[in-house]
Amino acid sequence: MALGFDDVLDVNRLNCIRGLTLSIHAPFFDVNIASYNRYVVEKSIDIMIKTIEICNLLNVKNVVFHHNYSPFMYNFDEDGYTVRFCENFEKVLGYRKGDFTISFENVFETNSSIGNKIINMLNRDFIGFCFDIGHFNLFTEITLQEWLNNWKGKIFEYHLHNNYGYRDDHNRLDYGNINIKDFLMVQKVSIYTIENRNVEDTEASINYLKSLCL
Template sequence: MDNIYLKADMSTFKKIVEFANINSVGIEYLMSFDDYKSLQFLKHSGIKYTIHSVFFDVELGSLNPYVRNESKKILRDVIAMCNELSPENLVIHHNYNPYKYAFKEDSFVERFVDTFLDVIDGKNSYPISFENVFEFDSNIGLKIVDKIGRDDIGLCFDCGHFNMFSEEYIHSWIQKWSKKLFSFHLHNNYGKYDEHNVLPDGSFDIYELKDYFVNRILTIENKTISEFEVSLKYLKEIIG
């Protein structure tokens, strides 16, 4: 199960790492604003890891230039830290919300990509994946990675967010993303709240994704060890 990871943060790190080691899987570390400048302990954890960047109020595509500048400072620190840690993947929220940005995708993409390229300056030595959250279809993610045009910049498909917001058929979305799809975030809900339930507990059918799992990072996003036990067993049954 070389491609399976479990979400962990500072409060759950020790327990999740112990469980992950026992089950021969990795972790995806969710950064917070309190610890995102000091994660050298990941290097010494003895486990493979991906990293999820801080995301609340980090708005590279904001209409407000002052917000963009503050967001750049944060993400520059994230990129610099990840250059030292060399994660298997770095997940970033582009934070496009169609209602917040009045459905003006192209102008958002222009601002976001210009700001992102200024931040990264070609200095990453690891893949970066942009995650879907509030968008209704696959378009915004594709527009961002196509405009960036780099092989090491791709996409992370979050099935829980898809289940809440998408108006596009699942296989249409995934097929459009397939050439740039680096990773999956796996959790479940009933379409109203981002509950991060275990994989079999919700209205999204994880089996729909089975054929797309090969050679992609699979991160289970639950909250407790008992939940990870259920989801990991379920995912292994799906993978076969």
């Protein structure tokens, strides 16, 4: 179910999913609580807080946030970005009332480093990672085994889609150069989310997973 930024204010729209066990993906376009622009930071904190408040109201198991660190945009200053991010995310955490976990997803980063820095600085058992195999395939400079080993025990969710290493296509699982079967054999997690762009591709991905007999 896709919601816009303002939809989270209309709780009545969410009645159809009450009672389900859910993983929610927070808004992420132009959301950056570690920005150098204080106006962006203020609005981004507000968006994250509204997302947490929705998680409090629903039976949410996990919520996924993008930390939105881009090494080229921020001149590879992981430490400075981590400090700004964590100082502002502490303000968001004050609104968490439920027992759901919080996961930070890899996107543009080339290795597992900044993710580790963020969860170590925030230092809560309920904060971990969402590993996105498609984003890994596009940007990584380390092996899959290295990345998963570095995040071992702290990955709460996988995002599953495929691509050919050039664009974030979100293809069905059997269209791309990622060996999905080998990936899924490396390390098990609690939540698996298929991220395709339409119903037909999602159905094809489900059937592909069934064919793997994992």
